[in-house]
Amino acid sequence: MQVNESNIVANEEFRPKIVAFCCNWCSYAGADLAGNNRLAYPADIKIIRVPCSCRVNPMFILRAFQRGADGVILCGCHPGDCHYTSGNYYTRRRMAMLFSMLNYLGIEKERTRVEWVSAAEGAKFAATMQDFAEKVKALGPNKRLEDLRCKQ
Amino acid sequence: MQTVTRETLLDKASALLASGEVSRVLGWKKGEFAYDVTPAVFESAEEMEKDFVYDIFSGANFSKYLIKETAKEGKVLVFLKPCDSYSFNQLLTEHRFDREKVYAIGIPCDGMMDASTVKALAPEGLVSAERDGDNLVIHTLYDGDKILPYADNLPDRCRHCKSKKVVAYDEMLGENGDVVDSHRFDEVAELEAMSEDARFAFWQNELSRCIRCNACRDVCPACTCEKCVFDNPKSGVENKAISDSYEEKMFHIIRAFHVAGRCTDCGECSRVCPQNIPLHLLNRKFIYDIDRNYGDYMAGAEEGSRAPLVNYKTEDPEAADVLERGDK
Numbered sequence: 203m204q205v206n207e208s209n210i211v212a213n214e215e216f217r218p219k220i221v222a223f224c225c226n227w228c229s230y231a232g233a234d235l236a237g238n239n240r241l242a243y244p245a246d247i248k249i250i251r252v253p254c255s256c257r258v259n260p261m262f263i264l265r266a267f268q269r270g271a272d273g274v275i276l277c278g279c280h281p282g283d284c285h286y287t288s289g290n291y292y293t294r295r296r297m298a299m300l301f302s303m304l305n306y307l308g309i310e311k312e313r314t315r316v317e318w319v320s321a322a323e324g325a326k327f328a329a330t331m332q333d334f335a336e337k338v339k340a341l342g343p344n345k346r347l348e349d350l351r352c353k354q
Numbered sequence: 355m356q357t358v359t360r361e362t363l364l365d366k367a368s369a370l371l372a373s374g375e376v377s378r379v380l381g382w383k384k385g386e387f388a389y390d391v392t393p394a395v396f397e398s399a400e401e402m403e404k405d406f407v408y409d410i411f412s413g414a415n416f417s418k419y420l421i422k423e424t425a426k427e428g429k430v431l432v433f434l435k436p437c438d439s440y441s442f443n444q445l446l447t448e449h450r451f452d453r454e455k456v457y458a459i460g461i462p463c464d465g466m467m468d469a470s471t472v473k474a475l476a477p478e479g480l481v482s483a484e485r486d487g488d489n490l491v492i493h494t495l496y497d498g499d500k501i502l503p504y505a506d507n508l509p510d511r512c513r514h515c516k517s518k519k520v521v522a523y524d525e526m527l528g529e530n531g532d533v534v535d536s537h538r539f540d541e542v543a544e545l546e547a548m549s550e551d552a553r554f555a556f557w558q559n560e561l562s563r564c565i566r567c568n569a570c571r572d573v574c575p576a577c578t579c580e581k582c583v584f585d586n587p588k589s590g591v592e593n594k595a596i597s598d599s600y601e602e603k604m605f606h607i608i609r610a611f612h613v614a615g616r617c618t619d620c621g622e623c624s625r626v627c628p629q630n631i632p633l634h635l636l637n638r639k640f641i642y643d644i645d646r647n648y649g650d651y652m653a654g655a656e657e658g659s660r661a662p663l664v665n666y667k668t669e670d671p672e673a674a675d676v677l678e679r680g681d682k
Contacts, residue, residue: 292664295666306546308555316674
């Protein structure tokens with residue numbers, strides 16, 4: 203039996219899967235503040251708490267995409283405000299290089315983002331997530347990071 | 355013209371072996387065919403006399419072999435071409451071998467051929483190839499000799515040579531060159547100027563040929579971990595047969611990222627790739643990005659320099675700004 207794909211698309215709205223890595227000290231607290239203030243952001247965002255944005259191995263990002271994420275956003279303390287002094291400076295270089303490489307391989311640059319959110323910026327957190335989710339949703343499902351073989 | 359000949363190297367090595375200064379020599383050895391010259395360790399002048407070759411196919415970079423060779427007794431003699439010497443310095447920076455146990459002879463180089471390049475020029479009946487002045491002479495079984503300009507037919511890594519300067523040596527044979535103004539980022543810039551879809555199509559075409567032989571990793575002088583992530587059964591990318599979607603790209607992104615900031619752009623990965631995937635374009639993308647965003651950096655140019663990805667400046671550009679640059 204053949205499944206008519208267009209029907210499925212028509213019936214079900216596409217909901218992106220988005221992974222947000224948030225540093226424990228700033229961005230996670232920022233997300234908390236957003237919640238306390240009853241600021242809404244899309245439920246498509248799945249937050250993973252990390253001790254520091256520098257904890258995020260590029261492999262985590264790749265793995266998220268491999269396991270079906272449509273977008274990955276990394277949030278940390280503002281440069282200069284890192285709880286561990288300099289972690290986010292390393293993150294900045296590392297992620298700039300990784301995301302640039304992903305884009306070089308043809309992956310839309312809107313699917314990846316680095317954003318600095320402090321513990322006081324609940325509103326910024328909600329707005330950033332809203333914006334990011336919209337952009338990823340507009341791009342549609344992430345098919346680009348799938349198997350390369352047996353496809354034209 | 356190669357200014358240093360096989361005989362020069364042979365005399366030098368024999369003298370050093372005879373005096374007991376070195377106990378082993380890392381050199382090129384003839385393979386089954388004239389064009390598959392392979393790296394080898396020689397222990398005596400007789401062995402070298404018999405098998406040692408130095409010709410247009412002597413392109414292999416020996417720096418990585420030093421890690422294992424210096425772990426043994428005695429000193430090792432190694433021949434370093436300019437690009438090998440950058441890898442040599444980079445490995446020293448990372449404390450991967452004992453400098454005291456190496457006698458390095460710098461040799462000038464003006465481009466080496468490799469088997470796949472010559473095979474592409476003469477697909478049928480290739481016997482051997484040699485250099486005659488400014489020309490490349492390819493001997494074939496059926497069509498006689500093919501004569502082509504040497505410099506124009508070099509493999510990519512040599513056509514866009516970044517430096518003719520041997521940066522580390524104990525003794526220099528011939529004349530040392532200078533860092534040259536290469537156009538090695540031209541291809542990267544071309545790709546960057548394409549649309550995302552076109553780039554994706556390009557890489558899909560290239561990377562889908564990958565057979566996961568791991569040759570690029572094995573030959574890379576920057577990939578020297580004793581336990582490699584790709585050998586870890588839990589890594590999700592260790593299988594030779596694909597078990598999961600997205601593995602190829604994952605493998606290549608990880609490989610390139612692991613050497614980002616440490617890659618000396620010696621081009622060995624592309625040389626050994628049996629599927630002719632232009633892997634240097636991935637490495638050069640990182641080098642290009644690093645140069646543009648964090649200041650010019652050449653891994654291995656000087657011993658002890660700090661790699662850009664383990665360093666930072668407070669005024670570094672944001673990831674978003676870096677991304678804008680790479681796209682049209």
